[in-house]
Amino acid sequence: AQRVTQPEKLLSVFKGAPVELKCNYSYSGSPELFWYVQYSRQRLQLLLRHISRESIKGFTADLNKGETSFHLKKPFAQEEDSAMYYCALAGAQKLVFGQGTRLTINP
Amino acid sequence: EAGVAQSPRYKIIEKRQSVAFWCNPISGHATLYWYQQILGQGPKLLIQFQNNGVVDDSQLPKDRFSAERLKGVDSTLKIQPAKLEDSAVYLCASSQTGGSYNEQFFGPGTRLTVL
Numbered sequence: 001a002q003r004v005t006q007p008e009k010l011l012s013v014f015k016g017a018p019v020e021l022k023c024n025y026s027y028s029g030s031p032e033l034f035w036y037v038q039y040s041r042q043r044l045q046l047l048l049r050h051i052s053r054e055s056i057k058g059f060t061a062d063l064n065k066g067e068t069s070f071h072l073k074k075p076f077a078q079e080e081d082s083a084m085y086y087c088a089l090a091g092a093q094k095l096v097f098g099q100g101t102r103l104t105i106n107p
Numbered sequence: 108e109a110g111v112a113q114s115p116r117y118k119i120i121e122k123r124q125s126v127a128f129w130c131n132p133i134s135g136h137a138t139l140y141w142y143q144q145i146l147g148q149g150p151k152l153l154i155q156f157q158n159n160g161v162v163d164d165s166q167l168p169k170d171r172f173s174a175e176r177l178k179g180v181d182s183t184l185k186i187q188p189a190k191l192e193d194s195a196v197y198l199c200a201s202s203q204t205g206g207s208y209n210e211q212f213f214g215p216g217t218r219l220t221v222l
Binding site for chain 2: 004009032043044045046049051086088090091092094095096097098099100
């Protein structure tokens with residue numbers, strides 16, 4: 001079975017501070033992992049995926065198969081990063097989402 | 108390109124009534140998804156279509172929920188009769204092809220309140 005856990009429902013950091021949103025997964029196959037983001041009054045949209053190994057808006061995420069984690073990181077938070085973040089696991093035919101973490105960046 | 112369109116944006120009904128939601132995916136996208144997002148949770152897949160065929164409906168409560176995608180373009184999701192626990196945001200998404208690893212593009216959602 002596929003399972004995604006985001007242990008923090010809420011995360012608040014100050015502008016300029018580092019950010020780490022945690023994501024752990026459970027899956028017997030080879031995982032494909034994503035981070036989706038929803039800014040206020042906007043649609044849910046893809047932020048990044050691990051197979052692309054890219055940095056988007058300063059965010060990176062490394063797949064750690066040993067720890068079954070895919071944490072999202074940014075060295076210096078900006079106010080516009082405030083949003084709802086969802087980790088998602090693609091397996092078999094479907095995408096399974098975590099519960100989400102609401103990130104608030106304080107000025 | 109135009110995004111995924113959904114209507115209505117909001118709907119309030121009483122329990123045991125029926126309701127229908129409409130989705131128009133991005134032009135050319137073969138795969139269409141319906142998700143249910145209950146407050147405080149992530150989206151949960153209800154049904155996935157590839158063109159006009161069903162790929163996965165394992166989490167669709169088939170005693171009350173139904174969905175169709177005639178002609179492989181627009182789709183409707185129906186609930187009949189609605190229960191209090193159906194209160195949620197219903198999201199439609201589309202992707203160019205099937206395969207869960209493809210980027211999904213989401214609509215604005217329909218917020219359903221069942222009283």
